Amino acid sequence: MERIVIVEDDVFLREELQNILEKEGYSVECISSFDTPVKDIISASPSLILLDLNLPNLSGFDICRALKTKGIGPILVLTSRNQLSDELHALDLGADDYLTKPCHPKRLIARVQKLLHLYKNMHVLLDAGDFQIDELANILYVGKDSISLSENEGIIIKALVKASPSVVKKEELFHLLWGSSDYVDENILQVNMTRLRKTLDGVGLSNRIKTIRGVGYQLIGDDSL
């Protein structure tokens, strides 16, 4: 069963929303104290967050930003702010949809259903700009192409993408790949880097890994060459 978290300080509206959603069969949890809303939302393991913008302590915008940073979603903003600039700001921060009050229950339900269905039937990829990585499957998508990476290749490229544009130190890669940098021959990392570079070369992503001697490796863009 999917759990919807309602983040709304107006008690009357909060209960009305809860009724509407529970009547549709959803499990609902309401955030009713606003000391640590982000933490409370995350603790509730939401399938979807229904978020107001005018809240005590922390604005809905800040909550939206914080949740997106942690990969928590989807977020449907339901607010009395009907200015276009507010909508654009919320969408930019990562809100998945933006509805204004008053909102017909049927529209709300339809939008909630749409987002729940979408997120359930999609798998998030790690975005590297001009390519994407399926973190679980170790598949790299570039343009219309895709290529399967080995376990080690996947671990390395993910670390490089997530750290980009920073350098990933050799020690960190040792740790990610082999649990420690003690008792590990440096040569195995070098062999793995060669293998990853060769794989990337095969899909047109040549020279995208830069060696920082004595430090580690860095993912670079096309335009750094």
Add this chain to the structure above:
Amino acid sequence: MERIVIVEDDVFLREELQNILEKEGYSVECISSFDTPVKDIISASPSLILLDLNLPNLSGFDICRALKTKGIGPILVLTSRNQLSDELHALDLGADDYLTKPCHPKRLIARVQKLLHLYKNMHVLLDAGDFQIDELANILYVGKDSISLSENEGIIIKALVKASPSVVKKEELFHLLWGSSDYVDENILQVNMTRLRKTLDGVGLSNRIKTIRGVGYQLIGDDSL
């Protein structure tokens, strides 16, 4: 570069939309003859479809339904119909968003960007109800778990899910797996079914494949037992 296909019969509006989107850097293609709109849209390989509802020949609803059937998307409906029932109908047919005319260009751009970004960084899963399958990666997601399938396991379960609740004939599986049912020993399918059942069993999806003797196999739900 992402290509947006505009499906709008009003010439003035069509060109205005094209200008707005091209100014944002998108490649735009307009459907300007409405004899075979679905075929034309698909031929254009769209990253996103901007779809009007009031069209000659075939209504936008029908086009939406046809595109979703073929897995083409995302679809952003932009229409003068501002009745709630129209919105609900379109969303139900699979539209990803619904905007009414007149629409501020900034809102349109924000919504377009949101959908393009979402679909680029997500990978669509094949929905089987209580589990989902990543078709390219051959990964099965059930609840919070996931399991990697072998190539053959993936081919079989995908066929079963797509045909469900119908039976998939043995001949069809022979064809999908080995290109033909000629010169193929029946035992290899049986061994593969055993392996798939064993894999499903490992993630709690036991007894979900029913044998139809002399015919083929069928995916069944939890409640068919």
Add this chain to the structure above:
DNA sequence: ACTAACCTTACAACAACTGTAAGTGTTAAT
């Protein structure tokens, strides 16, 4: 009870992945 259809299990071959080892190439400091 009989038998065709199907399931299960074990084995061997193959491909991909991985770590090791050695030779080669590059870089930076002197």
Add this chain to the structure above:
DNA sequence: ATTAACACTTACAGTTGTTGTAAGGTTAGT
């Protein structure tokens, strides 16, 4: 220019997962 340090490349052998084959066991229909 020299050379030590660092990094890259290549080949090999061992491991693992996948796959088809073969044989014994089970099931369902007559």
